[in-house]
Amino acid sequence: MQKLLIEGGHLLNGKVRISGAKNSAVALLPAAILADSKVIIEGLPNISDVDTLSGLLEEIGGKVEQRGKTLHIDPSGMTSMPLPNGRVKKLRASYYFMGAMLGRFKKAVIGLPGGCYLGPRPIDQHIKGFEALGAEVTNEQGAIYLRADELRGARIYLDVVSVGATINIMLAAVKAKGKTIIENAAREPEIIDVATLLTSMGAKIKGAGTDVIRIEGVDQLSGCMHTIIPDRIEAGTYTILAAAQGEKMLIDNVIPQHLEPLLAKLREMGIEIEEGEEQLLVHRREDLKSVDIKTLVHPGFPTDLQQPFTSLLTRANGTGVVTDTIYQARFKHIDELRRMNAQIKVEGSSAIVSGPVKLEGAKVKATDLRAGASLIVAALMAEGITEITGLEHIDRGYENITQKLAELGAKVWREEMTPEEIEQFQNS
Numbered sequence: 001m002q003k004l005l006i007e008g009g010h011l012l013n014g015k016v017r018i019s020g021a022k023n024s025a026v027a028l029l030p031a032a033i034l035a036d037s038k039v040i041i042e043g044l045p046n047i048s049d050v051d052t053l054s055g056l057l058e059e060i061g062g063k064v065e066q067r068g069k070t071l072h073i074d075p076s077g078m079t080s081m082p083l084p085n086g087r088v089k090k091l092r093a094s095y096y097f098m099g100a101m102l103g104r105f106k107k108a109v110i111g112l113p114g115g116c117y118l119g120p121r122p123i124d125q126h127i128k129g130f131e132a133l134g135a136e137v138t139n140e141q142g143a144i145y146l147r148a149d150e151l152r153g154a155r156i157y158l159d160v161v162s163v164g165a166t167i168n169i170m171l172a173a174v175k176a177k178g179k180t181i182i183e184n185a186a187r188e189p190e191i192i193d194v195a196t197l198l199t200s201m202g203a204k205i206k207g208a209g210t211d212v213i214r215i216e217g218v219d220q221l222s223g224c225m226h227t228i229i230p231d232r233i234e235a236g237t238y239t240i241l242a243a244a245q246g247e248k249m250l251i252d253n254v255i256p257q258h259l260e261p262l263l264a265k266l267r268e269m270g271i272e273i274e275e276g277e278e279q280l281l282v283h284r285r286e287d288l289k290s291v292d293i294k295t296l297v298h299p300g301f302p303t304d305l306q307q308p309f310t311s312l313l314t315r316a317n318g319t320g321v322v323t324d325t326i327y328q329a330r331f332k333h334i335d336e337l338r339r340m341n342a343q344i345k346v347e348g349s350s351a352i353v354s355g356p357v358k359l360e361g362a363k364v365k366a367t368d369l370r371a372g373a374s375l376i377v378a379a380l381m382a383e384g385i386t387e388i389t390g391l392e393h394i395d396r397g398y399e400n401i402t403q404k405l406a407e408l409g410a411k412v413w414r415e416e417m418t419p420e421e422i423e424q425f426q427n428s
């Protein structure tokens, strides 16, 4: 088990290239189950969530071959093998095996998904959708059993705007008989990416990216080739990091429109950002003004960037209020930031950040993926060395983060933890 060490205070310079989107990748891989021949996905990020899902595809009989960042998935030999335990518990996106296996085999057994603990993460809307399509869904000893004689298109109104439910229902509905309409659908760019892959496979989908998605079911889906979109959350994290500790940083391979709410807030703080077609150039500004942010469904401010943004606010003048309306308890990073001298209070679903403060290096723990990102932003600004444990969360979603930071001039390295440190970490 390793820990990440960062010596703070060094300004970052140069270019960082953004990888393929985690939250697309984790849906594109399960979507390949629906095809009858080889699906090739290009530009995948080298992160542990992708490895875990590749392993799951193999467990159900798929042939998966990795060539650099390209994955060749041959789904022809797959079966509806139950997956009640094991890898499915490691990540959130294993829930996409429900929709994809239901679509192809009309049955599936999938353990309840893991992933970041951000407070309760129910999947009632996924189940509502599957039931509306004609599936019988039961929860037996922590696994979801889904079966249907036939899937029939339906009109489904989501009571809560959910990325996972929107994609999962889409996965099941593309092979249902007749028309499905998903109302109050989520509009995240990753949903469009998955719809693009499914359309290349032969699915008939209209409206992905709006709040009404119309799907006309088809009998057969075939293999295809697809290139993934860049990761807007990784791009947002590096943009925040540039605002926090960059001198002049170029963020390459981004779709700037995907980052509009973040860029608007950074500009309000006084940061100068030049936008190119696929690049952002962020310039240093010493005196930053505090702002308030409120996370909302897309195209609002993304909850996944709330945690790293909180760290940036510690160096701004005044008080900034961060309110998370999506995950009201997504504040586990705050206790760790306080160890680094941050002045932050949590009140209900808001964190109130007072700045500017000089952060100090400390021993801290990443409790979830974006908590890890927030600690990295803080550590780069802090005086002295910060030791971050819990790297398994960070490695789920950030490709080669140590190397990317080092190339920007950060003093960053990994070390093996001692047996005593591992014991302390496991008991904390």
Ligand SMILES: CC(=O)N[C@H]1[C@@H](OP(=O)(O)OP(=O)(O)OC[C@H]2O[C@@H](n3ccc(=O)[nH]c3=O)[C@H](O)[C@@H]2O)O[C@H](CO)[C@@H](O)[C@@H]1O
Binding pocket: 023, 026, 092, 093, 120, 121, 122, 123, 124, 125, 126, 127, 160, 161, 162, 163, 164, 165, 186, 303, 304, 326, 327
């Ligand atoms: C793998 C993936 O893509 N993960 C992202 C996805 O997670 P995920 O798909 O799990 O998040 P959702 O969009 O489903 O959740 C949004 C809100 O709806 C609630 N909800 C969701 C489903 C449901 O059946 N019932 C329900 O009440 C959730 O508790 C949450 O409050 O979107 C989140 C919100 O942008 C991001 O933080 C995650 O990075």
Ligand SMILES: C=C(OP(=O)(O)O)C(=O)O
Binding pocket: 023, 091, 092, 093, 114, 115, 116, 117, 118, 304, 369, 370, 397
């Ligand atoms: C919460 C996240 O991931 P997941 O939904 O996979 O747990 C995230 O990407 O910030």
